[in-house]
Amino acid sequence: MPEPSQGREVSTPQAIMALRRRLYSSLSLLVLVVIISSAGFYVLNRPHESAREGVLLGLWETMNLISTVGSLPEEHMGDAQRVWAMFVIAVGLGFTLYAFGNLIALLTSGEILHVFETRRMERQITSSKDHVIICGYGNTGRLVAERLASQAVPVIVIEKEHDLAEAATNHGYLTIRDDCTQESVLKKARIERARGLVATLDNDAANVFVVLTARGLSRELHIVSRANLPETVSQLERAGANQVAVPSRIAAQQLANAAIRPDLNRFVQRAIHGQEVEMLEVRISDYPAMAGKSLRELNLPRAVDLLVFAMIPKGGTLAFNPEPDTVVNEGDLLLTAARKGAVERLKPFTET
Incomplete structure (x- = not known):
C-alpha cells in the first residue's frame, strides 16, 4: 500500500512500523549507553565486595554522569576511571542527548497523535455501514461528497493522489489513500455494507474498471458513474453501473431548459439542491x-x-x-x- 498522507486518513502498517522503529531505536540507544558505561566502571572499580555491589556502583556512576545531576568522588578515582568518565561524558552523554532529542521530536511532531488518530479512523471505517463510497476526490467527487454530507449520508472517500486525499481528510471525510480500482481497497471501504458507490474519476477506462470490480464484489450495490465521453456510457452500463452521468450532456440539458423554461428549470434546480x-x-x-x-x-x-x-x-x-x-x-x-x-x-x- 502507498504511504499515508497527513490529516485524518487511514494510515498504513508501514507508517506505524516506521514510528515503532524510531521509538525502539531511541530506547535501545539509551539502554546500550547505560550498559556499556556501567560495565566499564564495573571493571575499573574492582575489586568489589560482591558482584551486586559492583554492578550497582557502576550503574550509579553512569547515571550520575549521563544525567548531569551528580558527580563522582574524585578522591577514590584513578587515572583509568577518570579517562573512562571523560569518555562517558563525551560520547555517552552525546548519545543520550541524541536519543532524548529523538524521543522529544517524536512526541512534539504529532506523529504519535497521528498514529492514534488514524487507528481510530480505521476502526470507524471497519464499523461503517449504509454509507456511500466515492472513488476520486476531484471537483466532481468533492461536490458529490458535499451534497451527500448535507443529507447526513456517511461518506468514505478513496483517493490515490496525496494532495486530494489530504483535502478530503481535512474536509472531515473518512479517507483511504489508495487505488480504488483494487479489489482489496474496495473491501477495506466495507463495500459489502455500503448503500452505494460513485465513480468520479477523470479517466473513463478507470471508471469502467472500478464499476466492474465493485459489481463483482456486490450484486446489490447501487453504482453510479461519471462518463466523460458519451460513447462510454454503454460500457459502464455493461460493467454494472445502475446509472451513468455525462457532465457535458447534463450541462447542455440544463442550459437548454434554462433558455426555454426558466421558471420550471429554476424550480427543479432548487428542488435538486434542497433549497425550499x-x-x-x-x-x-x-x-x-x-x-x-x-x-x-x-x-x-x-x-x-x-x-x-x-x-x-x-x-x-x-x-x-x-x-x-x-x-x-x-x-x-x-x-x-x-x-x-x-x-x-x-x-x-x-x-x-
Whole structure:
C-alpha cells in the first residue's frame, strides 16, 4: 500500500512500523549507553565486595554522569576511571542527548497523535455501514461528497493522489489513500455494507474498471458513474453501473431548459439542491406505519406537506400520479416533492 498522507486518513502498517522503529531505536540507544558505561566502571572499580555491589556502583556512576545531576568522588578515582568518565561524558552523554532529542521530536511532531488518530479512523471505517463510497476526490467527487454530507449520508472517500486525499481528510471525510480500482481497497471501504458507490474519476477506462470490480464484489450495490465521453456510457452500463452521468450532456440539458423554461428549470434546480423544496425517495420499508394504507388515508400533502408524484411498486414499474386509493406496501417506493425538512416530519411514520 502507498504511504499515508497527513490529516485524518487511514494510515498504513508501514507508517506505524516506521514510528515503532524510531521509538525502539531511541530506547535501545539509551539502554546500550547505560550498559556499556556501567560495565566499564564495573571493571575499573574492582575489586568489589560482591558482584551486586559492583554492578550497582557502576550503574550509579553512569547515571550520575549521563544525567548531569551528580558527580563522582574524585578522591577514590584513578587515572583509568577518570579517562573512562571523560569518555562517558563525551560520547555517552552525546548519545543520550541524541536519543532524548529523538524521543522529544517524536512526541512534539504529532506523529504519535497521528498514529492514534488514524487507528481510530480505521476502526470507524471497519464499523461503517449504509454509507456511500466515492472513488476520486476531484471537483466532481468533492461536490458529490458535499451534497451527500448535507443529507447526513456517511461518506468514505478513496483517493490515490496525496494532495486530494489530504483535502478530503481535512474536509472531515473518512479517507483511504489508495487505488480504488483494487479489489482489496474496495473491501477495506466495507463495500459489502455500503448503500452505494460513485465513480468520479477523470479517466473513463478507470471508471469502467472500478464499476466492474465493485459489481463483482456486490450484486446489490447501487453504482453510479461519471462518463466523460458519451460513447462510454454503454460500457459502464455493461460493467454494472445502475446509472451513468455525462457532465457535458447534463450541462447542455440544463442550459437548454434554462433558455426555454426558466421558471420550471429554476424550480427543479432548487428542488435538486434542497433549497425550499426537496425531492425525496420514500421507501415504505423505512416507514412501516405507512404500510397497508392508501394514499388517501395517509393524506401526506396535509400531514407532512409532501406531494407524491410517482410510485414504483415492489417488482413493478413506475406509475406516474398514482390514484388516491392506491395502497402502499412494504417494498414500494414513493417519488415525492416536499418542503424542506420533510425527513423530520416523516419520523412519526418510522414507528409501527
